Amino acid sequence: MPQPMIQLETTRKASLDGVPRAAKSVGYAPSSCGLSAPDDIDPATWERIKDHPCFSQEAHHYFARMHVAVAPACNIQCNYCNRKYDCANESRPGVASEKLTPDQALRKVIAVASEVPQLSVLGIAGPGDACYDWKKTKATFERVAREIPDIKLCISTNGLALPDHVDELAEMNVDHVTITINMVDPEVGAKIYPWIFYGHRRYTGIEAARILHERQMLGLEMLKKKDILTKINSVMIPGVNDAHLVEVNRWVRDRGAFMHNVMPLISEPSHGTYYGLTGQRGPQPLELEALQDRLEGGAKLMRHCRQCRADAVGLLGDDRRREFTRDHISSDITYNASKRHAYRQLVALERGDHLAARKDAITAVTSAESGGRLHVAVTTKGGGRINEHFGHATELQVYAVSQKGINLVGHRKVEQYCLGGWGEEATLYNIISALEGIDILLCAKIGDSPKKQLAEAGVRATDAFGYDYIETAIGELYAAEFGVKPLVATA
Ligand SMILES: C[S@@+](CC[C@H](N)C(=O)[O-])C[C@H]1O[C@@H](n2cnc3c(N)ncnc32)[C@H](O)[C@@H]1O
Numbered sequence: 102m103p104q105p106m107i108q109l110e111t112t113r114k115a116s117l118d119g120v121p122r123a124a125k126s127v128g129y130a131p132s133s134c135g136l137s138a139p140d141d142i143d144p145a146t147w148e149r150i151k152d153h154p155c156f157s158q159e160a161h162h163y164f165a166r167m168h169v170a171v172a173p174a175c176n177i178q179c180n181y182c183n184r185k186y187d188c189a190n191e192s193r194p195g196v197a198s199e200k201l202t203p204d205q206a207l208r209k210v211i212a213v214a215s216e217v218p219q220l221s222v223l224g225i226a227g228p229g230d231a232c233y234d235w236k237k238t239k240a241t242f243e244r245v246a247r248e249i250p251d252i253k254l255c256i257s258t259n260g261l262a263l264p265d266h267v268d269e270l271a272e273m274n275v276d277h278v279t280i281t282i283n284m285v286d287p288e289v290g291a292k293i294y295p296w297i298f299y300g301h302r303r304y305t306g307i308e309a310a311r312i313l314h315e316r317q318m319l320g321l322e323m324l325k326k327k328d329i330l331t332k333i334n335s336v337m338i339p340g341v342n343d344a345h346l347v348e349v350n351r352w353v354r355d356r357g358a359f360m361h362n363v364m365p366l367i368s369e370p371s372h373g374t375y376y377g378l379t380g381q382r383g384p385q386p387l388e389l390e391a392l393q394d395r396l397e398g399g400a401k402l403m404r405h406c407r408q409c410r411a412d413a414v415g416l417l418g419d420d421r422r423r424e425f426t427r428d429h430i431s432s433d434i435t436y437n438a439s440k441r442h443a444y445r446q447l448v449a450l451e452r453g454d455h456l457a458a459r460k461d462a463i464t465a466v467t468s469a470e471s472g473g474r475l476h477v478a479v480t481t482k483g484g485g486r487i488n489e490h491f492g493h494a495t496e497l498q499v500y501a502v503s504q505k506g507i508n509l510v511g512h513r514k515v516e517q518y519c520l521g522g523w524g525e526e527a528t529l530y531n532i533i534s535a536l537e538g539i540d541i542l543l544c545a546k547i548g549d550s551p552k553k554q555l556a557e558a559g560v561r562a563t564d565a566f567g568y569d570y571i572e573t574a575i576g577e578l579y580a581a582e583f584g585v586k587p588l589v590a591t592a
């Protein structure tokens with residue numbers, strides 16, 4: 102399926118109250134053509150993260166990552182993980198449809214980089230552990246860096262074997278590392294990790310968790326010394342480590358972590374994990390958001406993680422992996438950089454405009470004299486715009502807007518409502534359940550029937566802001582809702 106190119110034109114049709122508005126085209130003022138850092142990030146760090154869809158929330162509107170499943174082996178067991186190497190359908194970390202050798206991985210990266218213009222990052226996120234299955238990780242990175250030097254290399258690890266490889270990571274120019282840290286208290290750890298394998302022997306219980314904790318902290322400190330940007334993943338497990346993650350956040354911030362990504366536990370019984378089979382529940386979206394809100398002010402929070410498979414390809418939330426399985430890739434493929442280069446030029450223009458529009462919208466809501474908090478869900482297929490039809494969406498991005506600002510606070514996965522030209526009632530019912538706590542839904546297009554049923558469920562849906570920047574639309578909505586000073590049009 103071809104990827105959407107960035108939309109440069111937008112036509113406003115009607116406001117929420119039904120009053121028609123003028124059509125407008127988004128122009129490029131000369132001052133907005135450059136890309137300066139957002140206010141909360143220093144320019145040198147921005148340069149390092151601005152094209153990384155996971156380390157920069159703003160970048161995830163434009164840039165894509167791919168994972169290659171070259172690292173199946175793991176040195177610990179987590180109660181939430183069941184690795185699978187031939188799994189076509191599950192949408193969770195730790196699964197892939199096929200394991201790859203480093204040579205197969207190289208061919209796949211070349212195929213994706215030639216076809217997916219948004220590609221900027223190659224990550225190894227299992228299905229097992231990139232640092233434990235080190236030889237294959239290293240061989241893959243070396244081959245890819247030779248062929249496509251401008252791709253960013255990134256790994257995700259449980260941290261146990263990390264200290265053994267920090268020097269090599271630095272030598273290979275790996276600038277982004279993720280460590281999963283779910284506890285800093287081994288008593289909590291013993292409830293999450295049944296065993297670890299370390300130094301040629303197996304450990305269990307509190308001893309295992311203590312060794313893992315010490316290695317994770319050592320690895321984090323070593324990365325900091327090498328000035329490698331580190332993100333911490335924590336899985337929120339209600340009743341096990343949810344309250345404890347406040348302490349985890351403090352520890353990792355004090356040791357120089359760049360970002361903290363608190364993700365919900367996925368524990369379907371059908372996945373066959375210990376937690377899935379024993380009925381350990383994951384958090385509700387609003388529980389996760391409440392914990393993330395508590396953590397604000399510590400390490401920078403990631404709130405846009407999609408908990409990807411070990412073979413995910415594409416923009417976050419738009420997985421194109423099925424187009425790039427081994428049988429789709431020729432054995433003598435060569436890299437064609439033209440799509441990626443052309444796309445980058447377009448993005449450089451669009452992003453400056455987007456950042457300026459975002460800044461205007463945030464200034465408008467933060468300078469409001471009064472106002473409440475709204476949760477706004479948005480359908481988008483990238484570019485930071487409301488450019489997806491309601492009936493085609495498979496996820497909704499959720500923004501919270503208040504006088505504190507406009508912030509992406511998460512996403513909700515939904516089934517596609519419209520298949521073969523018809524909307525399914527049962528699907529709409531599930532979408533309405535997924536919209537718990539949402540006040541307003543913004544989409545590029547929505548039919549009268551779903552709009553009416555959503556309204557009956559307390560969610561106001563509109564396509565009045567179709568193709569606008571998300572923050573601009575939310576800023577205008579907020580002004581309309583709370584009677585604050587409306588935004589000045591940027592065109
Ligand atoms: C599959 S692991 C691979 C990398 C490495 N082994 C690790 O654990 O960091 C990638 C990420 O998925 C997370 N993960 C695995 N299974 C999960 C589940 N059932 N629910 C939530 N997160 C999960 C892990 O905690 C880790 O942060």
Ligand code: SF4
Nearest residue numbers: 175178179182229259
């Ligand atoms: S460390 Fe990663 S791959 Fe290993 S069991 Fe845990 S989540 Fe799965």
Ligand code: SF4
Nearest residue numbers: 155406407408409417
């Ligand atoms: S799992 Fe989260 S951090 Fe990892 S690639 Fe997906 S979105 Fe990025």
